[in-house]
Amino acid sequence: xxxxxPVPAGAPAAASGLDEPxxxxxxxxxxxxADDEFVLGFWDSEWTGIAPLLEEDVAFSSLAQDEIxxxxxxxxxxxxxxxxxxxxxxxxxxxxxxxxxxxxxxxRTDWAFSIARRFLYDTADAARLDLLVASAYAPLxxxxxxxxxEETYHLLHVSAWLERLARGGEEPRRRLAEALELxxxxxxxxLAPLPGEERLVEAGILAEPLAAAEQRWLAGLxxxxxxxxxxxxxxxxxxxxxxxVPRPASPRxxxxxxxxxLWTELTSVYRLDPEAxx
Amino acid sequence: xxxxxxxxxxxxxxxxxxxxxxxxxxxxxxRLWVVPRAAIRDVDDPDLLQPPLDRSFKKPVGYSxxxxxxxxxxxxxxxxxxx
Numbered sequence: 639x640x641x642x643x644p645v646p647a648g649a650p651a652a653a654s655g656l657d658e659p660x661x662x663x664x665x666x667x668x669x670x671x672a673d674d675e676f677v678l679g680f681w682d683s684e685w686t687g688i689a690p691l692l693e694e695d696v697a698f699s700s701l702a703q704d705e706i707x708x709x710x711x712x713x714x715x716x717x718x719x720x721x722x723x724x725x726x727x728x729x730x731x732x733x734x735x736x737x738x739x740x741x742x743x744x745x746r747t748d749w750a751f752s753i754a755r756r757f758l759y760d761t762a763d764a765a766r767l768d769l770l771v772a773s774a775y776a777p778l779x780x781x782x783x784x785x786x787x788e789e790t791y792h793l794l795h796v797s798a799w800l801e802r803l804a805r806g807g808e809e810p811r812r813r814l815a816e817a818l819e820l821x822x823x824x825x826x827x828x829l830a831p832l833p834g835e836e837r838l839v840e841a842g843i844l845a846e847p848l849a850a851a852e853q854r855w856l857a858g859l860x861x862x863x864x865x866x867x868x869x870x871x872x873x874x875x876x877x878x879x880x881x882x883v884p885r886p887a888s889p890r891x892x893x894x895x896x897x898x899x900l901w902t903e904l905t906s907v908y909r910l911d912p913e914a915x916x
Numbered sequence: 917x918x919x920x921x922x923x924x925x926x927x928x929x930x931x932x933x934x935x936x937x938x939x940x941x942x943x944x945x946x947r948l949w950v951v952p953r954a955a956i957r958d959v960d961d962p963d964l965l966q967p968p969l970d971r972s973f974k975k976p977v978g979y980s981x982x983x984x985x986x987x988x989x990x991x992x993x994x995x996x997x998x999x
Contacts, residue, residue: 693923693930697937795933802926 654719654775660841663834664775665720666737667844669727670832670890671766672712673738676728677897678759679705680904684746701792708785715777729908733901737890739827745896750813753799754821760793762828765855766848774842797862804866815868822871826881827889829855853878917949928952 654661682702689695713724741759746752767786773779803810829852838844856872856879863870872879920939925931928950935950959965 691924693925693934697934700937700941798929798933
């Protein structure tokens with residue numbers, strides 16, 4: 639499936655000082671990151687009211703709100719770059735126009751699954767943010783510096799749960815291991831190359847190609863997952879970790895029926911009256 | 917330092933995470949002290965906290981009430997001395 643152009647036709651040229659192909663590549667990066675945070679925030683907010691304990695219910699819901707806050711800020715930067723309204727970008731697209739990674743296409747499922755997904759996403763996202771903290775695109779660098787401070791805490795929280803499930807007896811461990819095994823191929827979509835990313839590297843907007851972040855991400859995970867005796871489907875090849883599972887052909891498209899359902903939910907109020915003022 | 921509230925958590929690490937979400941997620945705190953229930957010493961002897969004798973003189977309000985009484989008396993005296 640071809641990716642719809644995230645840059646609206648006839649958008650006013652923003653005063654970004656970027657040439658058109660670089661601006662398009664940056665818009666694609668911002669949309670991918672914003673949609674990742676947005677969709678994860680909505681999936682995890684599905685736990686509100688039914689998390690395993692009351693305290694976790696409040697905490698996980700708050701974390702989900704944090705992600706939606708990050709998405710809001712990223713949609714704002716995108717709207718400033720390409721023109722348009724951030725809410726319209728967030729809520730006014732068809733389900734197949736979203737550009738989140740396939741990792742975020744899965745339903746909430748059970749607690750171990752949600753923790754496994756959040757662990758894979760938060761660690762991969764941290765590697766992505768590392769490439770952007772010194773970005774030549776100042777609005778993004780400024781936001782990423784703030785996001786990283788919150789994501790550090792998110793990582794501590796989800797890692798605490800990962801350890802407890804991995805060491806929490808037969809059933810939690812089995813469910814966690816099964817979720818990780820199922821999610822690994824789609825987790826590789828978070829740091830899959832984006833169209834035109836080489837231009838972002840040339841312009842100093844992205845420090846390195848996303849593939850470099852992927853290697854650092856995997857190398858960083860290996861000690862923790864090794865300590866918990868949780869497998870990673872990778873083999874060493876020429877100093878690199880190569881997946882032994884297939885990479886999905888369409889890392890940020892061809893979304894699942896589960897996401898179609900979530901889209902129907904999360905846009906239901908917006909679609910009642912897209913012109914309404916809240 | 918102010919008592920924010922209490923919560924249940926399986927261990928100190930998660931207790932810290934939950935305390936942050938319960939009492940810090942709206943940026944209302946700059947620091948949190950998380951203490952297990954067992955470490956709290958309960959001082960509830962009424963003779964220590966609510967002694968039977970009048971202790972109103974230890975309150976600043978008692979002092980200011982006396983000042984107000986003297987001031988009112990002085991004003992009344994001055995008013996009576998006026999021709």
